[in-house]
Amino acid sequence: NAGVTQTPKFQVLKTGQSMTLQCAQDMNHNSMYWYRQDPGMGLRLIYYSASEGTTDKGEVPNGYNVSRLNKREFSLRLESAAPSQTSVYFCASKWTGDYGYTFGSGTRLTVV
Amino acid sequence: GESVGLHLPTLSVQEGDNSIINCAYSNSASDYFIWYKQESGKGPQFIIDIRSNMDKRQGQRVTVLLNKTVKHLSLQIAATQPGDSAVYFCAENGNTDKLIFGTGTRLQVFP
Numbered sequence: 001n002a003g004v005t006q007t008p009k010f011q012v013l014k015t016g017q018s019m020t021l022q023c024a025q026d027m028n029h030n031s032m033y034w035y036r037q038d039p040g041m042g043l044r045l046i047y048y049s050a051s052e053g054t055t056d057k058g059e060v061p062n063g064y065n066v067s068r069l070n071k072r073e074f075s076l077r078l079e080s081a082a083p084s085q086t087s088v089y090f091c092a093s094k095w096t097g098d099y100g101y102t103f104g105s106g107t108r109l110t111v112v
Numbered sequence: 113g114e115s116v117g118l119h120l121p122t123l124s125v126q127e128g129d130n131s132i133i134n135c136a137y138s139n140s141a142s143d144y145f146i147w148y149k150q151e152s153g154k155g156p157q158f159i160i161d162i163r164s165n166m167d168k169r170q171g172q173r174v175t176v177l178l179n180k181t182v183k184h185l186s187l188q189i190a191a192t193q194p195g196d197s198a199v200y201f202c203a204e205n206g207n208t209d210k211l212i213f214g215t216g217t218r219l220q221v222f223p
Contacts (some may be wrong), residue, residue: 031209040215041215045210048210090156095177096209099146100158101142101158101211103148103157104155105155106153
């Protein structure tokens with residue numbers, strides 16, 4: 001099993017550019033999450049999807065959009081990247097009612 | 113808002129010693145707590161969890177202790193090994209279906 005797969009692993013963007021971070025899980029999990037990780041601030045929730053067809057804002061949603069394409073895939077889009085969005089982004093998934101998140105290996109994004 | 117925090121940002125221990133990583137939580141409604149390990153360049157990995165109806169749970173070389181009276185959580189690692197070097201995060205559920213993560217403690221193991 002691959003678990004949670006994120007692409008790309010690294011990306012450099014110029015301010016104002018757009019991009020989509022991809023996430024796919026093969027564990028048939030219902031819930032999927034996008035977190036960002038910044039030094040000294042831990043993991044902060046951007047958006048989540050409790051089930052296919054639903055998405056909700058987390059703690060820091062501004063500047064991002066998401067799409068739950070199907071049960072397996074949950075993408076995160078930056079429409080107009082800003083230097084403040086330089087971070088490491090993690091996708092995670094889990095069963096409904098469970099708390100054992102499985103994380104991907106992350107996407108390191110730099111906005112210059 | 114509610115938050116989860118850690119007392120020690122960096123912990124250095126000698127190989128073979130026991131490690132104790134502490135965490136304070138503030139949401140008294142949380143009924144589930146979890147510890148994750150994150151190695152450099154990787155995503156967090158599940159270590160051990162505990163529900164609020166327990167005060168201790170043991171795994172392989174790891175023990176989690178929960179003190180609800182003072183809202184304190186700790187992770188004990190027995191006979192710490194170089195492979196234990198990582199950042200450790202505690203998290204609580206805030207009685208929701210989402211986890212709130214602490215800022216992390218870096219564990220350094222030296223020979």
